[in-house]
Amino acid sequence: MQQTADGGYIIVGSWLIKTDSQGNEEWINESISGRSVQQTTDGGYIITGTNSGDIENGDVWLIKTDSQGQEEWIQTYGENSLFEWGTSVQQTTDGGYIITGVVGYYDEFESLYYVDVLLLKTDSQGDTLWTNTLGSEDINIGNSVQQTADNGYIVTGWMRPNDDDENVLLIKTDSNGNEEWNQTFGGSSNDAGNSVQQTEDGGYIITGYKYSFGDHDVWLIKTASNGDSLWTRIIGGSISDMGNSVQQTADGGYIIAGNTSHFNGNVVLLIKTDSLGNVDLGTELVINEIMQNPSAVNDSDGEWFEIFNSGNFTWDLNEWTIKDAGTDNHTTSSLEWSSLYINPGEYLVLGNNSDYNTNGGVNVDYQYSDITLANGADEIILINTYGTVFDSVAYDGGTTFPDPTGESMALVHPDSNNNVGTNWQESTTSYGDGDLGTPGLPNFLSDISLNLTSLDFDTVNVNESGVLNLTISNDGNGPLQLDSLYTNSTLFILSFTDSLIDISAVLQVTFTPTEFGPGTATLYIESNDPDESLVEVSLIGFGYYPSPDIELESTSIDFGGVMDGLTGTQLLYVYNTGDTGLELDTMYCTGNFSVIPGNGIVDAGDTL
Known part of the structure; x- marks a missing residue:
């Protein structure tokens, strides 16, 4: 995936898809697939991959499309006796293209694969200018290629001898693809480079993954211009994390895009570091609330404590240790509990009784055993699978900490030092059967x-x-x-x-x-x-709109009998019940009748 000049995105996999900046599909070409796509200077796209799903028979293909994803030309590269596929393509400064990938064969006699990094340069029409194979071990894989400031190329991927561990591979070539130097990074684990960029100082930044502490973590490697390592950083939680793309940012730091495993599947991972690859992970896991002395139920039924994830990573607490400074000790197990994952910004409630009907009305995410939270002084110590103390609280039974009955002890803020007693307060919010606390929620919350x-x-x-x-x-x-x-x-x-x-x-x-x-x-x-x-x-x-409203005292006047030559007079009241002045333009009679006055104005609420 790459962001395009219009702010949208171009994606290739089984299909070629163009979206707007919000990810809404603009068009799709289901006949084009690949492993790498880049926008070209003419607004079109260049795609590389393989023309076969069979690993032992594919050839590299290079597809050029217009801005709407319609094919302009296609080229394939390969030999019948070898398998080849492209993993990364970039447009070069001369308008052509540079492709990296793999080329190799399977030795049936030895039952082993022999694979080299493929580096292939074409002109603007995809015609081959030169091809080189790189690598010194049995298996060498190219995952990413970039043109460098000297018009050479930098390639990263991984290498390993057959039946050995994988290490990150970094290869620098001249403008004709001839190797100038190579470096490997790693040890007795399976590591790989997925993306490389030249940095402002002429060196290189690589991201990929490193197998450490029982799972994959994002690996960030900074090198000098000759490929010597300047520093490395392992970034990740207790589940599998992987870096797929890296760029240097305007502040000299780095932005990494990748993915992290989750019990609901893979999710996108975005990491920002400083210029030395350091990430502010925050306080991470914090013991945030403790109910050591419930009132609505017995201690043996209603003790619990809460952990808050204030960091940026999902943690799996399976096989972690909960203990105190004495003999209490429990190792968590996910065999019967699926709620040992704690995502950023989430709370995890651990208690001695998970039955909502008998524990005082608490939704307990994980039920532990062999742990008692003393009503006086005690400790809660949280240790990961490698013996690292992630957090601990030593409350003192009222000397500096609260010592409530029927109320939990609540940390005033997740960033507060939870071993300072004055940073804890008694909860005031009722839950369940009437005790006070906020299990699974912020300790101090608005309503x-x-x-x-x-x-x-x-x-x-x-x-x-x-x-x-x-x-x-x-x-x-x-x-x-x-x-x-x-x-x-x-x-x-x-x-x-x-x-x-x-x-x-x-x-x-x-x-x-x-x-x-x-x-x-x-x-x-x-x-x-x-x-x-x-x-x-x-x-x-x-x-x-304000308006007058005329009302008459009567709609008829009866003068009775009036002698010839005499005049009879009657009064008629005109009311204005509206909310603005009533203008009487003309008032007149027909026959032997006359009216005075002949016009007038009646104010709102007044009478004429």
Whole structure:
């Protein structure tokens, strides 16, 4: 996979796929497969791989496509007596291409493979300019190639004698593919280089993997310009991690893309290091909460403690040791428990009883044995499979630590030193059968509460404003952080200054209609509430134009009998029940009737 000039991505495997920057498919070519793809200077793509799924019969192929993934030309390279495949391709400064991969054969008499690194240079049409094979051992694999500043090439992969361990291989050639030097890195383990780049100082940075501590870890190797190792770094958790691509960053550090194993499958791994390959892993695993003296149930049924993963890696706690400074000792086992993985930002609750109905109402992720959490002073020590103490807490039974009954001891923050008693507090949040604690949750957490679920502004004159208040309360035991407040309509404006709420704060909402008719919207409140990170409030209003409303005292006037030559007079009251002035332009009668006045103005709520 490579990011393209438009910010999207080009991916090759069984198919050639182009996506936008969000990973949405733009096009796919199911007839093209390969192992490496790069965008070319004309906006098209170059792909290398093999034309056969049979390892012993394939030839290298090189495919050039246009910007829409349509094939422009294809070339194959190989001999009938050998198998070849391409693993990496780059466009070179002369417009041609450099390919690395493997070339080899199977010796049926010895039942062994003999494989060399393949380095193949072509012109811009894929015609071969030269081919070289590199490597001094029985098996030599090229996984990545880059053109260097002197127009030579740098290749990484791995090598090993038959029936021996694999080591990282680094080969430097001149511009014609002739080897200038090679270096190997590793020892009595299976290691490989998957990506190499020349660095600003003229040296090289390699990533791949190293088999260490029972699993694969990302391996980062920095060399001088002659390939001598300057430093190496092993990066990873207690499960399999692998580096697949490395680039130097603008700050002189490095960015590594790879994958890490997970009980749900492989997931993408992205690691940023400084210029010396150091990674800030954070505090990693922290003993974060301890219930040593429950009240709702007996100690033998309801003791537990919690671990928090504050780092960047998933850890598998299978076959780790939990102990104290005395005789308590337990080795974890995943034979009956599948919840020994702890991902970044997750909590793992370990207890002496996993039955929710009898342990006080705790969801225990792992049940241990042979461990007792003393009500006075005691220790909890967490040790990995290689004897490294990952974390430990020695609480003192009330001298500096809390010594509660029915409440857990809670670390005030995962970054706090958990062996300083003043960094612990008694929990105040109820769980299960009534004891206080936050098993599986942050120790101090917010809880958002609103006094209204909707705001109804009723009618507001067009281009005028109505204001309503919404009270936001924090019912939790930790500060409520409002990360974002917004609406999906410009008719409603928010006014708020307190983004951090301890108890409560008032949000002012203003409705300013711009036309006659209803106005509706939704107010969104994003916060650090762990179970209600987004709450919504409906907003309702009606834009209204002020208008008069005429009402008459009567719709008929009866003068009764009036003698000839005399005049009868009756009064008629005109009411304005509207909310703006009523203009009476003309008032007149027909026949022998007349009206005074002939016009007038009636103020809102007044009478004429």
